[in-house]
Structure formats: structure tokens, C-alpha cells
Amino acid sequence: MRAERERKKKLIVAFHFLRAQREARDLAGWRCEQCRRQGLEARRRCGFLPEDKRGPGRVVWAHGRVGIDECPTSFVTPTSAEFLEKFFVWKAVGSGELTAREAEAFMALEIELRAEQTNGDR
Numbered sequence: 004m005r006a007e008r009e010r011k012k013k014l015i016v017a018f019h020f021l022r023a024q025r026e027a028r029d030l031a032g033w034r035c036e037q038c039r040r041q042g043l044e045a046r047r048r049c050g051f052l053p054e055d056k057r058g059p060g061r062v063v064w065a066h067g068r069v070g071i072d073e074c075p076t077s078f079v080t081p082t083s084a085e086f087l088e089k090f091f092v093w094k095a096v097g098s099g100e101l102t103a104r105e106a107e108a109f110m111a112l113e114i115e116l117r118a119e120q121t122n123g124d125r
């Protein structure tokens with residue numbers, strides 16, 4: 004299902020993007036306000052711009068196997084960020100009831116986390 008694939012992609016992007024930001028590894032600084040000030044938002048294909056105002060379609064952000072043609076700040080939804088937060092809490096606690104959607108999301112995140120650990124890909 005398309006919507007499901009899209010949701011999963013958002014989650015994976017959120018995983019890599021938010022972690023990179025937290026660890027300040029993302030030196031490009033994907034802050035929409037800053038992009039706008041520097042006139043970068045069209046080139047970076049910010050999702051807050053209407054599609055026809057964005058630059059030509061191309062991958063603007065990538066990490067490992069995942070790449071997107073939209074600014075990751077606008078691409079990542081609050082829902083994905085929330086799932087991510089819950090995932091790390093759940094891992095820290097080591098147990099807890101999960102909804103079907105959480106279980107599905109956490110499995111995808113677990114796969115991503117393990118791939119990162121084995122590849123040492125940071």
C-alpha cells in the first residue's frame with residue numbers, strides 16, 4: 004500500500020535525520036527559517052513551498068539507503084518524530100504494550116538501528 008510505504012519512509016528519514024541533528028552531525032543545518040533567509044528553500048525543495056515553486060526534482064537529502072526529494076525538516080511529520088521518541092523509551096524500558104501500528108513502526112526502526120550498528124555507518 005502506498006500510504007503505508009510513505010509512512011514507513013517518513014519514519015526511516017526521521018530516524019536518521021533527527022539523530023544526525025541531535026548529534027550535530029548535520030552541518031547543512033536544515034532549518035526552514037534559515038533556508039528562507041538565505042534563499043535556499045527552492046533549491047532544497049522545502050515542503051512548505053508549493054510544488055511549482057520548488058526547484059527541479061532531485062534527491063536533496065540522503066542517508067544510507069534512503070533518499071528524499073524534499074527538505075527533511077518538512078518531510079518528517081510530528082507523528083514520525085513521536086513514534087521515534089516512543090521507540091527509544093520503549094527500548095530503554097524494555098517492555099510495554101504496543102499497538103499494532105507501534106509494533107510495525109518499531110520493527111522498521113529496529114531494523115534500521117541494527118543495520119547502522121553492523122555497518123558502523125554514522
Ligand SMILES: [Zn+2]
Pocket residue numbers: 034035038044048049050051074076077
Ligand atoms: Zn524546509
